[in-house]
Amino acid sequence: MTRTTPDQGTTAPLGATVPGYPRIGPNRELKRALESYWAGESGREELDAAARAERERTWRRLTALGLDTVPSNTFSLYDQVLDSAVLAGAVPPRFAALGLDALGTYLAMARGTSGAAPLEMTKWFDTNYHYLVPEIAPTTRFHLDPTKPVSEYREALALGITTRPVLIGPASLLLLAKPADDAPDGFRPFDRLDDLVAVYALLLTTLADEGVAWVQLDEPAYAADRTAEELAALGRVYERLGGLAERPAILVSAYFGDLGEALPVLASSPVEAIGLDLVAGSVPVAGDVPGLATKTVVAGVVDGRNVWRTDLDAALATLRALEPQAAAVAVGTSCSLLHVPYDLDAEASLDPRLKEWLAFADQKVAEVVALAAALRDGQLTPSFQEARTALSDRASAPEVIDDGVRSRLAGLTPEDARRTAFAERADVQRDRLGLPPLPTTTIGSFPQTGDIRRARAAYRAGRLDRAEYTTRMRAEIERVIRLQEKLGLDVLVHGEPERNDMVQYFAEHLNGFATTEHGWVQSYGSRCVRPPILYGDVSRPAPITVEWATYAQSLTDRPVKGMLTGPVTILAWSFVRDDQPLGDTARQVALAIRDETVDLEATGIGIVQVDEPALRELLPLRRVDRAAYLDWSVGAFRLATAGVADETQVHTHLCYSEFGDVVAAIDGLDADVTSIEAARSRMEIVPDVAASGFARGIGPGVYDIHSPRVPSADEVEALLRRALDAIPGDRLWVNPDCGLKTRTYEQVEPALTALVEAAWRVRPAAG
Ligand SMILES: CN1c2c(nc(N)[nH]c2=O)NC[C@@H]1CNc1ccc(C(=O)N[C@@H](CCC(=O)N[C@@H](CCC(=O)N[C@@H](CCC(=O)O)C(=O)O)C(=O)O)C(=O)O)cc1
Ligand SMILES: N[C@@H](CCS)C(=O)O
Numbered sequence: 029m030t031r032t033t034p035d036q037g038t039t040a041p042l043g044a045t046v047p048g049y050p051r052i053g054p055n056r057e058l059k060r061a062l063e064s065y066w067a068g069e070s071g072r073e074e075l076d077a078a079a080r081a082e083r084e085r086t087w088r089r090l091t092a093l094g095l096d097t098v099p100s101n102t103f104s105l106y107d108q109v110l111d112s113a114v115l116a117g118a119v120p121p122r123f124a125a126l127g128l129d130a131l132g133t134y135l136a137m138a139r140g141t142s143g144a145a146p147l148e149m150t151k152w153f154d155t156n157y158h159y160l161v162p163e164i165a166p167t168t169r170f171h172l173d174p175t176k177p178v179s180e181y182r183e184a185l186a187l188g189i190t191t192r193p194v195l196i197g198p199a200s201l202l203l204l205a206k207p208a209d210d211a212p213d214g215f216r217p218f219d220r221l222d223d224l225v226a227v228y229a230l231l232l233t234t235l236a237d238e239g240v241a242w243v244q245l246d247e248p249a250y251a252a253d254r255t256a257e258e259l260a261a262l263g264r265v266y267e268r269l270g271g272l273a274e275r276p277a278i279l280v281s282a283y284f285g286d287l288g289e290a291l292p293v294l295a296s297s298p299v300e301a302i303g304l305d306l307v308a309g310s311v312p313v314a315g316d317v318p319g320l321a322t323k324t325v326v327a328g329v330v331d332g333r334n335v336w337r338t339d340l341d342a343a344l345a346t347l348r349a350l351e352p353q354a355a356a357v358a359v360g361t362s363c364s365l366l367h368v369p370y371d372l373d374a375e376a377s378l379d380p381r382l383k384e385w386l387a388f389a390d391q392k393v394a395e396v397v398a399l400a401a402a403l404r405d406g407q408l409t410p411s412f413q414e415a416r417t418a419l420s421d422r423a424s425a426p427e428v429i430d431d432g433v434r435s436r437l438a439g440l441t442p443e444d445a446r447r448t449a450f451a452e453r454a455d456v457q458r459d460r461l462g463l464p465p466l467p468t469t470t471i472g473s474f475p476q477t478g479d480i481r482r483a484r485a486a487y488r489a490g491r492l493d494r495a496e497y498t499t500r501m502r503a504e505i506e507r508v509i510r511l512q513e514k515l516g517l518d519v520l521v522h523g524e525p526e527r528n529d530m531v532q533y534f535a536e537h538l539n540g541f542a543t544t545e546h547g548w549v550q551s552y553g554s555r556c557v558r559p560p561i562l563y564g565d566v567s568r569p570a571p572i573t574v575e576w577a578t579y580a581q582s583l584t585d586r587p588v589k590g591m592l593t594g595p596v597t598i599l600a601w602s603f604v605r606d607d608q609p610l611g612d613t614a615r616q617v618a619l620a621i622r623d624e625t626v627d628l629e630a631t632g633i634g635i636v637q638v639d640e641p642a643l644r645e646l647l648p649l650r651r652v653d654r655a656a657y658l659d660w661s662v663g664a665f666r667l668a669t670a671g672v673a674d675e676t677q678v679h680t681h682l683c684y685s686e687f688g689d690v691v692a693a694i695d696g697l698d699a700d701v702t703s704i705e706a707a708r709s710r711m712e713i714v715p716d717v718a719a720s721g722f723a724r725g726i727g728p729g730v731y732d733i734h735s736p737r738v739p740s741a742d743e744v745e746a747l748l749r750r751a752l753d754a755i756p757g758d759r760l761w762v763n764p765d766c767g768l769k770t771r772t773y774e775q776v777e778p779a780l781t782a783l784v785e786a787a788w789r790v791r792p793a794a795g
């Protein structure tokens with residue numbers, strides 16, 4: 029076995045590389061393999077084979093595309109943060125106690141079992157990817173399990189490909205973790221950094237024993253604001269790891285923003301290379317960053333999370349500006365390519381002109397390779413000229429500009445985003461709707477059954493005509509309405525059966541968007557989304573949801589809520605144009621949604637819900653940028669919802685995030701009723717919302733829809749009573765945490781029965 033010892037100056041250069049690559053499979057092979065394994069339709073061998081095939085395909089593909097160095101351990105069966113937690117032995121006792129093998133324990137942490145709730149899932153920084161939150165206690169016994177990075181390194185080597193294992197760095201791993209439930213008050217996972225670094229030290233020595241030349245440790249948590257203590261700790265981590273006698277060369281990578289004060293800390297540590305996001309961040313100046321001139325900088329000049337073709341001339345200029353600041357410059361994407369689809373060439377139906385403006389993961393790798401070659405020997409490949417032509421075509425394309433949209437936007441006044449005072453509206457709405465205290469409702473979607481998905485697939489493929497598709501969706505709507513009446517819910521929904529996804533569905537019906545056939549991106553575990561491409565000015569050519577909502581309303585005397593996705597969420601879950609400020613694009617989308625709210629109202633729909641689950645997601649990582657974001661995002665929501673009359677009740681819904689940071693903004697949305705995710709945290713957020721002075725309707729979720737578990741009426745009642753301690757009964761709504769689309773009817777029916785029963789029990793106390 030070869031042992032490596034880092035030797036500054038002689039370590040092989042990183043050249044053209046990427047920090048990470050998609051792993052779900054170009055045809056979602058891993059998704060299918062996992063789901064079939066979970067359903068008991070295939071065994072361990074098939075799952076292993078699918079995973080191995082995806083890894084091999086990735087390494088071969090990246091090599092064939094011309095990268096100089098290729099990452100490994102970017103594959104994950106479920107989530108890369110979970111992988112790093114398992115590598116460090118951070119397996120909470122409830123999973124260890126299950127007595128399962130390594131795979132069983134891993135999947136139990138990801139998805140839970142009847143006896144053990146899964147790890148919490150939350151947003152990966154400001155992206156639409158979700159990671160599993162490690163639980164750390166003072167008693168967590170860190171110990172190294174290097175199986176995954178070592179076996180993947182060997183697997184690639186056996187194919188003749190030398191790779192650079194990638195792991196979450198120890199500081200970020202703890203900053204992304206949460207204290208275990210039984211940890212004492214005041215304990216922070218970060219307090220355990222020294223213990224964890226000991227495990228990483230052992231890992232680096234183990235990798236050196238394997239002959240690994242480079243390792244990549246990702247520290248994205250340092251692209252956000254960090255305390256002086258956290259910055260100093262980062263320095264200590266890399267002093268210690270860098271000081272090991274035997275280790276691979278270390279690349280510390282950060283993405284989604286500038287490293288800020290963490291850059292000088294890393295630059296003065298003994299690591300060999302630093303990966304910078306130069307799309308979200310800017311070129312550092314060596315004079316301001318002692319030590320930078322001794323490092324290799326992996327310059328992330330190709331956007332890893334959007335799909336626009338790179339301006340290669342501008343990227344090359346950035347690389348050249350960086351050259352005098354660093355010992356060597358390698359070229360990469362700004363972050364892992366996990367956040368973009370695999371290959372633009374798979375899209376046969378995309379408009380050929382639009383296609384020329386785009387680059388998916390493989391095209392981005394090719395851009396990195398072209399830039400590295402240009403930097404190395406000054407030779408510009410034909411791709412430079414192709415990029416110039418495409419960019420200038422995009423800049424002048426008539427499809428991008430719609431004068432009607434622009435003049436409508438220019439004519440807006442502050443009044444367009446303002447409704448009458450909430451208290452006045454509330455009286456009018458109370459009289460119109462006549463709802464009981466603690467009204468019961470759901471968030472919109474009902475289970476997306478196999479039948480619904482198959483009908484949609486058949487309609488898409490032309491095997492089902494529009495009339496038959498409509499008949500089937502109407503039958504589903506009727507079923508969902510009757511079920512809600514039977515359950516005794518007060519405000520009904522149509523169930524959203526016609527929607528493939530709450531963002532893609534709207535994008536398919538709006539001008540200015542394109543949608544893909546194969547552009548799947550992992551959202552969490554085996555779940556994927558196909559983010560639409562927002563390329564031009566947005567408008568709504570015709571009503572989108574009105575027919576479905578009015579059909580549902582025609583079936584019942586109870587109020588049916590119209591159901592729309594808000595402008596901020598549509599932006600957050602799309603690939604958004606980069607040629608104008610996000611706020612301008614948000615206002616365009618807002619006007620399209622406003623048109624829909626006004627049309628729903630005109631057909632007699634009395635309640636309209638405009639979902640903004642991604643409001644928190646787009647919150648900038650740095651505090652200094654937050655006020656400007658909240659200004660345009662809250663403004664866009666208000667523009668989308670302020671076109672209706674006082675008697676129309678506007679609801680909004682937020683989920684999938686920690687809301688502490690945006691509590692004040694929730695009030696600024698000026699919605700009449702806001703539902704938020706709260707069940708898993710047992711109403712933790714409710715006192716904060718009340719303390720912020722929020723005085724509108726609020727529906728803290730009482731049913732955790734992320735879990736197959738069915739809550740009992742007693743549990744829901746306890747949650748409602750806790751909520752009632754902070755919120756008066758005339759403003760409290762009763763609803764699940766989020767939509768029911770990922771659940772089954774076997775779970776949903778008893779859960780909603782419990783929810784309605786609990787509301788009835790608590791109502792007398794609510795006056
Ligand atoms: C609320 N969430 C959402 C986020 N982002 C979005 N864009 N949308 C969201 O709803 N971010 C935060 C969270 C993330 N949560 C989820 C939850 C669930 C999923 C999910 O279930 N994804 C599905 C794909 C959904 C979809 O687009 N379905 C389409 C196409 C379905 C399909 O694959 N069809 C098959 C054939 C059908 C058959 O024969 O059965 C095919 O094409 O091969 C549809 O229903 O029409 C998933 O399966 O991963 C995502 C994020
Ligand atoms: N109305 C949507 C919101 C999800 S965040 C649903 O119910 O699925």
Ligand SMILES: [Zn+2]
Pocket residue numbers: 471641681682683684765766767
């Ligand atoms: Zn939701």
